[in-house]
Every structure is written in C-alpha cells, then in structure tokens.
Amino acid sequence: MKQHRSASSESTEADQQTAGSTSRGIMYALLLGFALITLLTACSVGDDKESGEAHLHGTETWQKTASETVLPAFLNEETKLTQELYSEVHNHSELMSSINCYCGCMEGTEDNEAHNSLLRCYWAEHPADEGGVTWTDHTTTCGICKKEMEMIVNLSKQGKSDDEIRKAIDDAYRPKNFKS
Known part of the structure; x- marks a missing residue:
C-alpha cells in the first residue's frame, strides 16, 4: 500500500511540476509579447x-x-x-x-x-x-x-x-x- 501511495504522490508532484512549468511558460510568453508590443510602439513613434x-x-x-x-x-x-x-x-x-x-x-x-x-x-x-x-x-x-x-x-x-x-x-x- 505504501508503494501505491508513493507512486500516486510521485504522479501528483509530476503533475504539479508540469502545471507550474506551463504557468511559467505562459507568463514568459505574455511578458515577451508585452515587451514586443512596447518595442514596436516605441519604434513607430516618429518625428x-x-x-x-x-x-x-x-x-x-x-x-x-x-x-x-x-x-x-x-x-x-x-x-x-x-x-x-x-x-x-x-x-x-x-x-x-x-x-x-x-x-x-x-x-x-x-x-x-x-x-x-x-x-x-x-x-x-x-x-x-x-x-x-x-x-x-x-x-x-x-x-x-x-x-x-x-x-x-x-x-x-x-x-x-x-x-x-x-x-x-x-x-x-x-x-x-x-x-x-
């Protein structure tokens, strides 16, 4: 029974790491998108x-x-x-x-x-x-x-x-x- 809980715990930890990794990836993508939009806006402002x-x-x-x-x-x-x-x-x-x-x-x-x-x-x-x-x-x-x-x-x-x-x-x- 302990082995079953260990496998289940390991599965939950792996799921949490995957979810955390996905959240971080989305956050980085949003930040990168915001930076890109800011850069494009700044470049489009001419004299x-x-x-x-x-x-x-x-x-x-x-x-x-x-x-x-x-x-x-x-x-x-x-x-x-x-x-x-x-x-x-x-x-x-x-x-x-x-x-x-x-x-x-x-x-x-x-x-x-x-x-x-x-x-x-x-x-x-x-x-x-x-x-x-x-x-x-x-x-x-x-x-x-x-x-x-x-x-x-x-x-x-x-x-x-x-x-x-x-x-x-x-x-x-x-x-x-x-x-x-």
Missing part, C-alpha cells in the same frame, strides 16, 4: 514635426501643413467661427504680425515662449521647413485672440486701413499699464 502630425510644444499643439491655405487637422474639432478665423490668417498675416495680442501670451510663461504678435497666436512658424506653415492651437482656447482677429476681418471688410485697425484693437484691448 511628428516632419510627418505633419500634431505635437505638443509647451502647452500648445503645433501642426505643420503644406501651405498657409491648408488648415491643421486639430481645427476639425473646433467651432465654425474658429475655423473661419484660422482660414483668414493668410489674408491678414502681414497686418497681424504688427499687432499686439493682449491676452498675456506676449509675456510668455514657464511652459510657453512669449509670442511677438497676434500672428504668433495662429502660426508658430512661417515659413516652416520646405515652405509650409506650422500652426498652433493657442487661439482655439483664447477669446481675446479670436476677438482681435474678428476685428481685423470685419474692419478690413469695411475698408479700414491697417493703422485704423491697429488703433481699434489697441483701444479695445490694450491695458493701461501695457508696455509695447
């Missing part, structure tokens, strides 16, 4: 700047397009007004480059470089490499930038001069203590 994909720069999303008339994909989720304002930038870029933005962006922050004009609130870089434009989503969340651009578009349609438009924006938004 977004060159691919035209949106990428973060400070707290702003930047996206390069082939020209100033091709709008960035991040606008697809924005309101029609925001899309229309961005579509007007190329028509008013020269004027915008000489207009201050009064939202505070010209002072810069720890995360974002200072903007030098209202144009910088729409275009991060122009011309970008190969003649494209790098857009920024700064204005998508900034009411003052939008209002200033609305004034430019509307006053331009009324035939106002660049100086008149600049003065109207300064009168509407320039703080009393603003240093230009």
Whole structure:
C-alpha cells in the first residue's frame, strides 16, 4: 500500500511540476509579447514635426501643413467661427504680425515662449521647413485672440486701413499699464 501511495504522490508532484512549468511558460510568453508590443510602439513613434502630425510644444499643439491655405487637422474639432478665423490668417498675416495680442501670451510663461504678435497666436512658424506653415492651437482656447482677429476681418471688410485697425484693437484691448 505504501508503494501505491508513493507512486500516486510521485504522479501528483509530476503533475504539479508540469502545471507550474506551463504557468511559467505562459507568463514568459505574455511578458515577451508585452515587451514586443512596447518595442514596436516605441519604434513607430516618429518625428511628428516632419510627418505633419500634431505635437505638443509647451502647452500648445503645433501642426505643420503644406501651405498657409491648408488648415491643421486639430481645427476639425473646433467651432465654425474658429475655423473661419484660422482660414483668414493668410489674408491678414502681414497686418497681424504688427499687432499686439493682449491676452498675456506676449509675456510668455514657464511652459510657453512669449509670442511677438497676434500672428504668433495662429502660426508658430512661417515659413516652416520646405515652405509650409506650422500652426498652433493657442487661439482655439483664447477669446481675446479670436476677438482681435474678428476685428481685423470685419474692419478690413469695411475698408479700414491697417493703422485704423491697429488703433481699434489697441483701444479695445490694450491695458493701461501695457508696455509695447
């Protein structure tokens, strides 16, 4: 009878070792699969700047397009007004480059470089490499930038001069203590 129990015990121990070995094998296969997926994901992340994909720069999303008339994909989720304002930038870029933005962006922050004009609130870089434009989503969340651009578009349609438009924006938004 002791021999029968010994054979049975040996069989149970062998089964446990086989089960443990199978569990370890499955665990190693899962870990290897996870490592492979992680490696493939890391390798597939390219330089977004060159691919035209949106990428973060400070707290702003930047996206390069082939020209100033091709709008960035991040606008697809924005309101029609925001899309229309961005579509007007190329028509008013020269004027915008000489207009201050009064939202505070010209002072810069720890995360974002200072903007030098209202144009910088729409275009991060122009011309970008190969003649494209790098857009920024700064204005998508900034009411003052939008209002200033609305004034430019509307006053331009009324035939106002660049100086008149600049003065109207300064009168509407320039703080009393603003240093230009």
